[in-house]
Structures are given as C-alpha cells and as structure tokens.
Amino acid sequence: MKITIGTRVTCVLHYFGEGIVYDAAGVPAPATVRELAGGAVTTGGNARYSVVFANGAVARDVSEAVILGVQWSIREGVADAEEIAAALANAACVKASKASAEEMKAVRIAAEVAALKADPTHSKLVQGEDFYSGKLAAKNIRQELKAAFPGMKFSVTKRHYGSVSVKWTDGPTVDQVDAITGKYKSGYYDPHEDLHSNKVGPWHMVFGGVDYLNTGRDYSSAHLQRAIDAVFEKNGDLDGIEKPTPETYGRGYVVVPGSNYCLAELVLMEARKLGPQ
Known part of the structure; x- marks a missing residue:
C-alpha cells in the first residue's frame, strides 16, 4: 500500500491515535516490507514519513516498515x-501549551522545595541531592521512625543501589x-508502558528518594498469642476448634465454620491489625 502526503493513519499506541502524513522522504517500496517473528517485527521499505496526530503529537522520520506494521x-x-x-497549527499550539504548563510546574516545584528546606518541622532530617539510590532516604527514614516510635528497633537496610528494606x-x-x-x-509501576518508572517530587529533591522500598513486619510469640486470643474472643469458641x-x-488447614478463611489466616489478619500494647 503506497503512502503519500495526506495519507490518514492510526497508531494504536495510547499517546498517538489518528494522524495524517505531512512529509515524506525516499522512494516508497511497500512490496519489500516483511513481517518477522509472527508480526512482532517488520522490516523492509525505503521511505520515511512524518505524521501529525489529532491530539497534537508529532512523529518524525517514521520508517515505511513501521507504518505498515x-x-x-x-x-x-x-x-x-x-x-x-490546520493539524500542524494545532500541534504547535499543543506544544506551546505544554511548554507553558511545564514552566508553571517547574515554578511550583521550586517553591515546594524551598518551603521544605526551610520548614523547621524537618530540621532533624538531612538534606541533599539523592533522588534514586536510597542512601539519603535510608538515613532520613531511620530518623523519622526513631522519632515516631521511640524505643522501637527497626532494621533499615540499603541492599543495593535504589533499594531499601525496612524490617x-x-x-x-x-x-x-x-x-x-x-x-x-x-x-513506581507504569501500567500504560508495562515497566518500572520514576517520578521525582519535591520531597525526594530535598530529603532523598529510593526506587524500590519494601516494608516487612515480623511477629513474636507474644504478639501471635495476642492475635490468637483476639480471634477466639471475637468468634466465641469457634465451634469447638x-x-x-x-x-x-x-499447622494444617483448620476450617473455620461460617468464615471464608482458615484459622491460620484469621490469626495472621488479626496480627497485622494489632499495634503496640
């Protein structure tokens, strides 16, 4: 299928959609386009095109093989x-609008960063520029947990670059x-792109950020006993269990009549809800 200036196209990627070819270079060779790996890869073609989309996006220098993929x-x-x-004029307006929005966002973020740096509430936290590694974040997490839960022992470990575990x-x-x-x-996980991404905000810019953060709570025998007692108190004698x-x-799978959970699950659910004595 020959593609010319003015050809209407649709791209299924969510950030494109319907568009129009507005520029072309090279000699089209649609007969040479071939699909490989069950259509996952398309090769061949000779021309390249630029496309303007209805949402204001622009894709330049797109190969003939890609458009026919x-x-x-x-x-x-x-x-x-x-x-x-008209489509190109709309794209220019969208670009200008995005630039203006980005400028406003930058001003807002700068103001929030300045406010955080000057806030006496956070005077005991260490400030720096470490958005991803977790080194600065781990240091400040320790300080915050110590202040919030006096006497409680936390293990805050930076396992590798960009990963912190709190136990x-x-x-x-x-x-x-x-x-x-x-x-x-x-x-964070981006479902649109199906990949892990980063979003750095004012807090990360001042007090540090970490790409992967895991929190895990263990239970002592005393805490589990509290949970067991709470389960039996809330549910009576559990029909003689x-x-x-x-x-x-x-141990085992003890069915609790009238419940969607087994006994072990009920105990763990109660253990998760119970805070300090």
Whole structure:
C-alpha cells in the first residue's frame, strides 16, 4: 500500500491515535516490507514519513516498515493541504501549551522545595541531592521512625543501589510505618508502558528518594498469642476448634465454620491489625 502526503493513519499506541502524513522522504517500496517473528517485527521499505496526530503529537522520520506494521493502520481518504496545515497549527499550539504548563510546574516545584528546606518541622532530617539510590532516604527514614516510635528497633537496610528494606518485629502496623516511609519512594509501576518508572517530587529533591522500598513486619510469640486470643474472643469458641499456640497455629488447614478463611489466616489478619500494647 503506497503512502503519500495526506495519507490518514492510526497508531494504536495510547499517546498517538489518528494522524495524517505531512512529509515524506525516499522512494516508497511497500512490496519489500516483511513481517518477522509472527508480526512482532517488520522490516523492509525505503521511505520515511512524518505524521501529525489529532491530539497534537508529532512523529518524525517514521520508517515505511513501521507504518505498515501491526501497530499502525491506513485509513480511507487523503487530507488536503488545508487540513494538514490546520493539524500542524494545532500541534504547535499543543506544544506551546505544554511548554507553558511545564514552566508553571517547574515554578511550583521550586517553591515546594524551598518551603521544605526551610520548614523547621524537618530540621532533624538531612538534606541533599539523592533522588534514586536510597542512601539519603535510608538515613532520613531511620530518623523519622526513631522519632515516631521511640524505643522501637527497626532494621533499615540499603541492599543495593535504589533499594531499601525496612524490617521490624511487633510494634506499629505496616500501614503506620508506610505512612512515614512511603513519601521516600520515587519508583513506581507504569501500567500504560508495562515497566518500572520514576517520578521525582519535591520531597525526594530535598530529603532523598529510593526506587524500590519494601516494608516487612515480623511477629513474636507474644504478639501471635495476642492475635490468637483476639480471634477466639471475637468468634466465641469457634465451634469447638482447639485453641492453638503461637507455635502450632499454622499447622494444617483448620476450617473455620461460617468464615471464608482458615484459622491460620484469621490469626495472621488479626496480627497485622494489632499495634503496640
């Protein structure tokens, strides 16, 4: 299929959509385009094209093989010069608008960074420029947890670049600890791209960030006993089920009548909810 200036196309990638070819270079050779690996890769072709999309995005120097591949399709009709000019004018407006929005965002972020640096509430935290590695974040996490939970022992370990692990036994719940540590996490999963990405905010710019942050709470026998007692207190005698010990509660699969969970699951759920005595 020959592609010319004005050809209407659609790209399935969410940041493109419907568009129009507005520039072309080279001699088209659609007959040479071939699909490899079941259509996952397309090769061949000789021409290259630039496309302007309805959402204001622009893709330049796109190969003929790519446009004739599985992520693109050719639509009916050919846009005239007036429609192409209007599409390019829209793209210019969108670009200018994004530039203005980025400038405003930069000003806002700078103001938030300045406010954090001057806030006496955070005077005991160390400031620096370490957005991803976790070294500065780990140092400040230790300080915050120490202040929030006096006397509680936490293990805050920087395992490798961009990864910090926080472990403790009993004490505060995971939600209580995450409320403190969560703001240091700069990495996240992007479902649109299906990959791990980073989003650095003002807090990371001042007090450090960490790409991967893991929190885990262990339970002592005393804490598990509290959870077991709470389960039996809330559910009566559990239809005659023998009350286990912290050492035996997880053995076997003990069905709890009228519940969607087994006994071990109920105990662990209760253990997660229980905070310090």
